[in-house]
Every structure is written in structure tokens, then in C-alpha cells.
Amino acid sequence: MQKFDTFLLKNGREVDIVFPSMEYLKAVTDFVNKLSKEDTYLSFAGEEYSLEHERAWLENILNEIKFKKNYIIWAVVDGRIIGGCDIKVGRKREEHVGTIGLMVDSNFRGQGLGEYLIRKILKIAKEAGLQIAKLDVFSDNVPAVSLYKKVGFVEYGRLPDGFFRKEKFSDKVEMYKNLK
Numbered sequence: 316m317q318k319f320d321t322f323l324l325k326n327g328r329e330v331d332i333v334f335p336s337m338e339y340l341k342a343v344t345d346f347v348n349k350l351s352k353e354d355t356y357l358s359f360a361g362e363e364y365s366l367e368h369e370r371a372w373l374e375n376i377l378n379e380i381k382f383k384k385n386y387i388i389w390a391v392v393d394g395r396i397i398g399g400c401d402i403k404v405g406r407k408r409e410e411h412v413g414t415i416g417l418m419v420d421s422n423f424r425g426q427g428l429g430e431y432l433i434r435k436i437l438k439i440a441k442e443a444g445l446q447i448a449k450l451d452v453f454s455d456n457v458p459a460v461s462l463y464k465k466v467g468f469v470e471y472g473r474l475p476d477g478f479f480r481k482e483k484f485s486d487k488v489e490m491y492k493n494l495k
């Protein structure tokens with residue numbers, strides 16, 4: 316287990332913070348499938364992912380991490396992944412820009428984990444030399460928009476009705492944070 320930190324939830328529960336590895340294949344598959352079933356504000360929208368699909372995905376991710384094209388951290392409790400944050404490095408003329416992804420298991424939200432994870436990945440990204448972090452968020456995803464503003468992201472663009480979820484359109488809000 317590549318544990319590098321411990322985080323205490325507001326309820327006092329200890330969470331291991333780890334870097335991805337193949338040993339978490341089953342755990343990450345379960346995590347993704349739980350989020351997909353929830354049909355929350357993510358790209359997963361109800362589909363179920365097989366272990367084999369996730370194995371190929373994880374192999375690719377581990378390769379990206381090896382070549383410093385992606386930085387990912389997971390939060391683990393009792394062998395289960397309950398949160399994850401990543402920053403994917405841009406290509407060619409965008410190598411100084413990283414795109415953030417963030418998700419916390421619904422049973423563990425509101426306990427400070429999302430904020431911990433994004434602050435940690437921003438620190439890792441800055442240390443790695445990235446200069447800008449960016450992300451897209453649904454305009455009606457109040458918890459996420461509030462969190463991103465809290466940690467210093469600002470809106471730089473908005474595509475009206477750019478997202479469609481649960482029979483409803485919402486604006487795609489584009490936000491960035493300067494890491495310099």
C-alpha cells in the first residue's frame with residue numbers, strides 16, 4: 316500500500332491517503348460503480364464497469380502517473396476507496412495546465428475530505444511545476460462550486476446548457492486557479 320498521509324474526518328474516523336496501485340483494482344471498480352449508480356455530477360451516468368474494463372483503465376492511469384502525465388490520490392477506509400482526486404497534465408502547448416477531477420463517496424461527504432483532497436492535489440501539482448489548475452463543473456452542483464471557490468478557483472467561462480443530466484440542462488462552468 317502506497318500510503319503517504321492520514322486524514323481525520325470530522326467524525327474522528329481515520330482515512331488512509333494513498334497513491335494508486337493495482338492492488339486497488341477491485342476497490343476502484345466498486346467506487347466508480349457506486350458513483351455511477353448514484354448518477355451524480357460526474358461523467359459516469361448509471362453504466363456499470365467490469366473489472367476488466369477497470370483493469371485496462373488502471374493500467375493506463377499507472378502509466379500516465381509513471382510519466383508524470385497524471386497525479387492521483389485516493390482516500391481509503393477498511394480497504395475501500397471513499398474518495399479520489401486527480402490532476403491530468405495537458406498535452407504539447409498545455410503542459411503547464413492540469414485538469415482536476417474530484418469525487419467523494421456519498422456516505423463520507425460533508426466531513427472535510429473533498430477539501431483535503433483538492434488542497435493536497437493542488438500542492439502536488441504546484442510542486443510538480445504545473446502553473447494552472449482548471450476544471451468544469453455543473454452550475455447547479457452547489458457543494459462542488461462552493462468548495463472550488465473556497466480553495467481559490469474563479470470562473471473564466473460558461474457554456475449555457477452545456478451539461479445534461481437527469482432530464483435537465485445546466486450550464487457548464489469553467490473555473491481555474493493560478494498555481495504560480
Ligand SMILES: CC(C)(COP(=O)(O)OP(=O)(O)OC[C@H]1O[C@@H](n2cnc3c(N)ncnc32)[C@H](O)[C@@H]1OP(=O)(O)O)[C@@H](O)C(=O)NCCC(=O)NCCS
Nearest residue numbers: 356417418419424425426427428429430452458459461462
Ligand atoms: C463536491 C464534493 C467532492 C465535496 O466533497 P465533500 O467531502 O463533501 O466536501 P467537504 O466536506 O470537504 O466540504 C468542503 C467545502 O465544500 C463546500 N460544501 C461541501 N458540501 C456542501 C454542501 N452540501 N452545500 C454547500 N457547500 C458545500 C463548502 O464550501 C465546504 O466548506 P465548509 O465546510 O467550510 O462549509 C462531493 O460533494 C462529491 O463528491 N460530490 C459528487 C461528485 C462531484 O460532484 N464531484 C465534483 C465534480 S466537478
